[in-house]
Amino acid sequence: MTQPVLRVAHLYPRLMNIYGDRGNVLCLRHRCEARGIDFELTELSIGDRFDAAAHDLIFAGGAQDREQRAVVDDLLATKAAAIREAVEADVALLAVCGAYQLFGRFYRDATGAELPGAGVFDLYTEHPGEGAKRCIGNIVIEWRSPFGSQTIVGFENHGGRTRLGAGAQPLGRVRTGSGNNGEDGTEGAVYRNAIGTYIHGSLLPKNPALADHVIALALRRRHGDIALAPIDDRAELRAHAAAVRLRA
Amino acid sequence: MDKRTIAAVIAGKAAGNASRLLGRGGGTAIAGLVAERFDPRIVAHLTAQAGAGAICVTGTNGKTTTSLMLSRIAAAAGLLPLHNRSGSNLMRGVAAMLVEEASFSGAIPDAARRLAILEVDEATLPQIMRAMTPRAIVFTNLFRDQLDRYGEVDTVAQSWERAIAANAAGATATGDPGVHVHAPLRDDGETVLVLNADDPAVAHLGRAARGRVLYYGIEDAIAGGAEGEHASDFRTCLDCAVELAYSATFYGHLGHWRCPSCGTARPKPDVRLDRVTLTDNSAALDITLPDGAEMSIVLPMAGLYNAYNALAAVAGAIALGLPRDAAANALAGFSAAFGRQERFSVGGRDVQVLLGKNPTGLNQVLRTIAARPGEKRILFLLNDGIADGRDISWIWDADYEIVVPRTVWTLAAGTRAEDLALRLKYGGFGDDVPVEHETAAALRRALLATPSGETLYVVPTYTAMLEVRELLAKQGGGKRFWEDA
Numbered sequence: 001m002t003q004p005v006l007r008v009a010h011l012y013p014r015l016m017n018i019y020g021d022r023g024n025v026l027c028l029r030h031r032c033e034a035r036g037i038d039f040e041l042t043e044l045s046i047g048d049r050f051d052a053a054a055h056d057l058i059f060a061g062g063a064q065d066r067e068q069r070a071v072v073d074d075l076l077a078t079k080a081a082a083i084r085e086a087v088e089a090d091v092a093l094l095a096v097c098g099a100y101q102l103f104g105r106f107y108r109d110a111t112g113a114e115l116p117g118a119g120v121f122d123l124y125t126e127h128p129g130e131g132a133k134r135c136i137g138n139i140v141i142e143w144r145s146p147f148g149s150q151t152i153v154g155f156e157n158h159g160g161r162t163r164l165g166a167g168a169q170p171l172g173r174v175r176t177g178s179g180n181n182g183e184d185g186t187e188g189a190v191y192r193n194a195i196g197t198y199i200h201g202s203l204l205p206k207n208p209a210l211a212d213h214v215i216a217l218a219l220r221r222r223h224g225d226i227a228l229a230p231i232d233d234r235a236e237l238r239a240h241a242a243a244v245r246l247r248a
Numbered sequence: 249m250d251k252r253t254i255a256a257v258i259a260g261k262a263a264g265n266a267s268r269l270l271g272r273g274g275g276t277a278i279a280g281l282v283a284e285r286f287d288p289r290i291v292a293h294l295t296a297q298a299g300a301g302a303i304c305v306t307g308t309n310g311k312t313t314t315s316l317m318l319s320r321i322a323a324a325a326g327l328l329p330l331h332n333r334s335g336s337n338l339m340r341g342v343a344a345m346l347v348e349e350a351s352f353s354g355a356i357p358d359a360a361r362r363l364a365i366l367e368v369d370e371a372t373l374p375q376i377m378r379a380m381t382p383r384a385i386v387f388t389n390l391f392r393d394q395l396d397r398y399g400e401v402d403t404v405a406q407s408w409e410r411a412i413a414a415n416a417a418g419a420t421a422t423g424d425p426g427v428h429v430h431a432p433l434r435d436d437g438e439t440v441l442v443l444n445a446d447d448p449a450v451a452h453l454g455r456a457a458r459g460r461v462l463y464y465g466i467e468d469a470i471a472g473g474a475e476g477e478h479a480s481d482f483r484t485c486l487d488c489a490v491e492l493a494y495s496a497t498f499y500g501h502l503g504h505w506r507c508p509s510c511g512t513a514r515p516k517p518d519v520r521l522d523r524v525t526l527t528d529n530s531a532a533l534d535i536t537l538p539d540g541a542e543m544s545i546v547l548p549m550a551g552l553y554n555a556y557n558a559l560a561a562v563a564g565a566i567a568l569g570l571p572r573d574a575a576a577n578a579l580a581g582f583s584a585a586f587g588r589q590e591r592f593s594v595g596g597r598d599v600q601v602l603l604g605k606n607p608t609g610l611n612q613v614l615r616t617i618a619a620r621p622g623e624k625r626i627l628f629l630l631n632d633g634i635a636d637g638r639d640i641s642w643i644w645d646a647d648y649e650i651v652v653p654r655t656v657w658t659l660a661a662g663t664r665a666e667d668l669a670l671r672l673k674y675g676g677f678g679d680d681v682p683v684e685h686e687t688a689a690a691l692r693r694a695l696l697a698t699p700s701g702e703t704l705y706v707v708p709t710y711t712a713m714l715e716v717r718e719l720l721a722k723q724g725g726g727k728r729f730w731e732d733a
Contacts, residue, residue, distance in 0.1 A: 014483050015491065018392060023644030026674055046491060064400045070489035137638065155639045202644045205670055234680055235666075235673045242666040 004223045005038035006215060009050065011060040011079070012071050013043045016098055019157065021061025023202025024096065027211050028057070034231045037219070046070070050079035052086040057218035062097030062200060065109070072102060072115055080118035087120050092218035093194035096203055100189070100196035101125040101160055110159070121189045121196055122167030125160040134159045138246040139177030139199055141187045143210070150209050151175070153243035154201030162198075164189055171197050176248045193217040206239040253293045254354040256286035260347035280340030283347045291339065292380045294346035295364045297356040300327050302364035302380060303564055306373045306408075307388030307450070309609040310557045311337065314388055315367040316585040317561035317578065322363045324574035330356065331365040335586070338372050339379075363568070370404045374411035377439075381415075384462075384567040386442040386560050390449040390482070391500055392645075393606040394637035405449045405486070412456040415439060440567040444560065445517045446502040448492060449482045454515060462538070464563035465517035469496035469504065471524045471552060487512055498552060500608040519563040524555045528619045531555045535562055543572060545579045549589055550619065553612040558582075587713040589616070592720040596700030601716060604628075604707045605636065607645035614650040617705050624655040626705045627694040628672070629662040629687065629712035636709040640664045648675035657697045659683075661690035662712050687715040695723075 010025055025041065032039040044050060063071065083103075087093055095103045103120040110127040117124075139156045142149060152172060161181035164170060170180070171188025179187030179198070188197035195214065197203065204211040212228050219226050260283030267278045283290045295302045300322075305315040312335045319329040332345040346364075350356050368376050370390070376382075387408070392401050438459035444450040445465035454461045484491050485507035497503035506513040518538040525532040529550050535543045547558050558579050565575045584590045592599040602617065604610035617624060632638045648671060658677050660669035661684045669681040684690040691706075698704040708716050 017645070019639070020641030020644030023641070023671075023674075026644070030674065064402050066402050066486070066489055067484055070484045070491070155641055157639060201639075201641045201667075205644070205674065206667065232679050235670045238683070239666040239670040242664075 003036070003038055004219055004226055005040055006032050006057060006218055007040045007042070007055045008057045008059055008218075009042050009044055009055040011044050011058065011075075011099070012046070012063070012067075013061075014045065015067045015071055016061045016063040018064060018067075019062045019097060019155075019200040020202040021096055021200065024059060024061065024094070024204045027202065027204035028059075028215065031208070031211055031215060031228075031231065035229055037215075037226075044079070046074045047078065050082040050086075052082040052089065052091070055086070055091060056222065057214065058083060058086065058091065058093040060095050060099030060102070062099065064098075068098050068102060069115075072117075075102065075118055076116060083118055084120055087192055087194045090193050090221050092214060093120065094214055095120075095194070095196040096200055097156075097158060097198055100198060101158075101162065103194075103196055104162065105165075107160060120194055121191050122165035123162055123189050123196075124165075125162045127160050132159065135161075135178035135182055135198070137177055137248040138243065139179065139187070139248070140175045140244055140246075141172035141177075141179065141199070142175055143172035145209055145213060147209060147213075151240070151244055152197075152199060152203075152207050152210055153240055153246075154199035154203050154207070156198045156200070158198050162189075167191065171195060176246075193220075201243070206236055206243060208233050208236040208240070249354040250287070250293060252287040253290060254352075256283040256290045257294075257347050257350045257354045258352055259283060259286050260290075260344065261352070264344060264348060277336065277338075277340050277344065279347055280336075280342070280344030283343050284340060289379065290343050291346060291376070294350055294354075294356060295330070295366075295380050297359040298330055298362035298364045299360035300363035300568070301383040302366060303568060304366045304368045304373070304376060304382045304385045305388065305560075305564070306368045306370055306385065307444075308370060308391040308393045308606065309612075310388040310553060310560065311335075311367045312585045313554065313557045313588050314386060314560045314564070315365050317558060317582060318386075318564050319365050320578035320582060321561060321565045321570055321575045322365060324578040325570045326361070327363045327570075328358050328361045329365050330362050332367055333585075335367065337367045337369040339375055342366050342368070342376070371407070374407050377411045377415055382439055384440040384442055384564055386564040386567075387444060387450045387453060388556070388560055389444055389447045389500070389502060389608075391606055391608040392642065394639075401449070401482070405452070408453055409456045412441065412453055442560065442563045442567050444502070444556070445515045446498060446504070447482070448486065448501060448505050448514075451515055452486045462519065462563055462567050463515045463517045464519040464521075464559050465514065466498055466521045466524065466556070466559070467517070468521060468523050471498055471521075471555075485510060485512060499612060502556075519559065519566060521555060521559050524552065526550065526552060526555070526619075528616075528621065531558070533558060535559065537562075537566060537572070541572070543576055545576055547579055548582060549584065551589075551612050551616040553609070554589075587708070587717055590717070592723075594695060594720065594723050597695065597698045598703045599695075599706060599720060600703060601706045601708065601713060601720070603710065603713050604646075605709050607642050610646040610707070611650070613707060614647060617707075618650050618653070620703070622654070622703065624651060624705060625657040625694065625698050625702065626651065626655055626707060627659050627661060627690060628668055629690065629706070629708035629716065630660070630664045630668040631662045631709045631712045632664050633711040635711050640667050643668060643671045648672060648677070652676045659690055659693055659697075661685070661687065662709065687712060688719055691716060691719050
């Protein structure tokens with residue numbers, strides 16, 4: 001049997017790196033290497049073409065509005081179609097915060113102007129207007145994982161309100177915090193092997209079950225179901241448990 | 249004197265005293281809040297008395313140290329600083345300091361020799377600019393910090409730009425003409441903007457200014473060594489959103505930048521740091537002033553970030569027309585602001601407190617510690633109070649790995665100790681870094697783990713720093729922060 005390898009494409013690592021998204025990449029690498037799974041990271045930025053067949057997992061993080069504007073033209077011109085194609089072919093995707101919004105159908109900003117998205121998820125995001133309260137604080141959601149009901153913990157900080165269409169399932173239900181829009185109790189989106197969420201913190205290090213779920217989804221297409229051996233998660237679970245207890 | 253101002257001073261002093269008697273710390277917030285209730289324009293009314301006018305210092309990192317440097321320079325020049333040196337930098341903190349300095353009649357003693365040196369929170373700057381007209385504003389830098397409070401870094405940059413544009417349009421209210429005391433050193437009533445040329449977000453402010461702008465920056469292109477640093481906030485041009493190109497990077501997004509698309513580039517600095525030589529406890533600076541004069545200073549503080557602070561302070565002093573000798577002497581004899589490379593002696597141990605409150609600042613602190621000789625024992629404290637920022641995800645952007653070599657003992661403490669322990673695990677400090685929530689208990693454990701004659705490094709976030717300092721002052725006989733001088 002060949003040595004499994006997880007090939008990750010990190011989109012716009014310098015432009016979309018706010019809120020500790022680097023922790024997610026560190027976590028994926030750590031959890032793969034601890035299981036003897038090779039980890040290959042490709043950083044793709046403005047102008048780089050995305051090859052739908054070259055990656056098992058696409059990761060993109062948060063950005064400010066200015067960086068998001070810089071990214072959106074490039075995303076639509078050079079990558080969006082190939083990313084959609086990859087997701088339809090069951091490549092895994094993890095999009096956090098700004099990237100989550102960007103991978104929806106469109107984003108309507110505070111002035112009402114509409115920015116088209118990459119259209120990976122059937123969702124749209126609306127900014128409720130200048131002066132509206134941002135959704136900021138600790139967040140805990142209930143996630144119906146393949147391993148049973150779990151919590152996902154972290155921090156959210158977003159102005160936009162996201163609403164899911166019929167083609168996307170929520171990642172979980174909000175226990176503490178705002179989630180997608182602060183109204184319908186949903187947080188994040190799932191479509192095939194693609195996951196989008198507002199939760200950073202960083203997201204993956206203290207949600208090790210979610211991290212392993214993402215790794216398993218990403219490996220499945222080329223390597224089948226690989227049992228991920230348990231690793232030392234004492235520090236991870238301690239941080240998770242502490243975060244479950246935090247106020248919003 | 250306005251009756252409201254007098255009432256505000258008396259009520260503010262009383263509130264501050266009551267708070268201190270009750271043991272509620274320095275009483276800096278409450279005195280200011282009460283005074284503002286009696287006279288909403290208390291800051292304008294009291295600073296207007298300062299004969300030498302006012303200078304503000306704002307930005308993400310370096311405010312406290314830069315304003316303390318300016319305060320020492322002013323003192324060396326024979327002026328009496330009115331300085332919110334406790335780091336209480338919201339409107340109420342500035343008001344509290346002024347109320348403490350004023351007499352019961354509402355007059356600032358020795359008003360003619362007074363220079364107001366105001367450290368101002370980034371988000372409070374527009375409010376200060378509406379309230380008064382400082383002679384100069386020093387902008388240090390703009391990094392991600394407390395994003396839960398400010399929203400985005402761009403929000404702060406835009407609020408500064410709007411405040412400066414409003415100022416340039418003559419929209420400033422300098423207070424009631426009746427109480428406006430003419431400042432002898434004031435030249436034209438315009439505010440000089442003192443801007444860090446190496447920070448694209450700060451340098452950009454120069455374009456909104458109508459008055460005089462003084463840029464400062466590091467020319468020495470080899471001063472950097474920031475490759476591999478992961479915290480950078482202004483990677484794209486503020487005008488056309490294209491990724492900036494750097495011919496030199498110092499740390500974070502500070503460097504020699506240029507937009508490859510629209511051609512906007514780092515302005516040529518007026519106050520230039522031509523050469524900087526760092527040792528583990530000092531920084532030798534060769535500075536060129538706007539008239540070509542040269543100034544060499546050995547600053548007794550480590551770290552490139554302190555070289556920036558000194559450069560900003562020199563530029564601020566130049567903007568005010570303070571004597572150069574005063575600047576050179578004050579900086580050569582400078583000692584740390586509270587919690588910033590501050591040292592305590594506890595039972596023969598050298599305890600050094602280095603505030604680390606955002607990724608860029610923390611990376612500089614970690615580099616400073618790594619450059620020190622000997623074994624390292626490090627107590628990290630991560631709190632998520634309002635003043636720290638409630639979002640602690642920034643720890644994943646800081647490069648804790650820098651200090652792993654020669655670190656023999658580590659404790660993760662603070663209200664978010666578990667998150668910190670996990671980050672340290674990833675940093676290579678071990679799979680099971682011990683955790684402690686209580687600051688006092690954490691400090692006790694750290695002191696126990698540090699033999700006499702050895703150094704303990706304490707790296708806290710803001711509120712943890714205040715707690716640690718208070719505890720150390722009790723044990724080491726040091727001073728409490730509001731008595732700091």
